[in-house]
Amino acid sequence: MAANVYSKDEVAQHDGKDGRKVWIIYKDAVYDATGYDHPGGFELIMEWAGKDATIAFDNANHSNAARRDLQERKIGELRMSDRSQRLRGASARALKRGESVRDPRGSS
Numbered sequence: 001m002a003a004n005v006y007s008k009d010e011v012a013q014h015d016g017k018d019g020r021k022v023w024i025i026y027k028d029a030v031y032d033a034t035g036y037d038h039p040g041g042f043e044l045i046m047e048w049a050g051k052d053a054t055i056a057f058d059n060a061n062h063s064n065a066a067r068r069d070l071q072e073r074k075i076g077e078l079r080m081s082d083r084s085q086r087l088r089g090a091s092a093r094a095l096k097r098g099e100s101v102r103d104p105r106g107s108s
């Protein structure tokens with residue numbers, strides 16, 4: 001099964017406002033946190049709706065149970081050209097030069 005691949009712009013449209021879904025990015029993957037009963041309060045998640053919550057999530061020292069809850073909500077990954085972390089070596093250098101890097105899964 002091919003993973004869903006989303007752009008940062010698509011994720012940004014899921015900002016939880018006006019009944020829209022609440023998506024967040026964590027380490028270049030995309031999670032649907034809509035309706036999650038967050039022990040820290042849903043406002044904290046809403047602050048990151050549509051955005052990259054990696055640093056905020058890690059700074060909160062979440063437990064393994066919290067990480068499992070997060071993983072259960074994974075819906076896909078960021079497209080290669082919008083990723084911040086996984087590219088290393090030649091691909092990362094090519095991106096810095098402004099060249100496009102082909103996503104091995106074939107999406108955009």
Ligand code: HEM
Nearest residue numbers: 033039040044045048053056057060062063065066069070
């Ligand atoms: C879908 C994403 C998230 C999941 C599944 C999640 C899950 C949890 C869980 C299970 C707890 C209870 C303590 C623990 O087990 O670690 C917790 C607490 C907490 N979370 Fe999250 N969390 C998410 C996103 C966030 C984000 C984006 C922030 C941003 C600041 C955040 C901040 C906190 C804080 C500050 C607490 C502690 C609350 C307290 O002790 O009163 N969480 N979270």
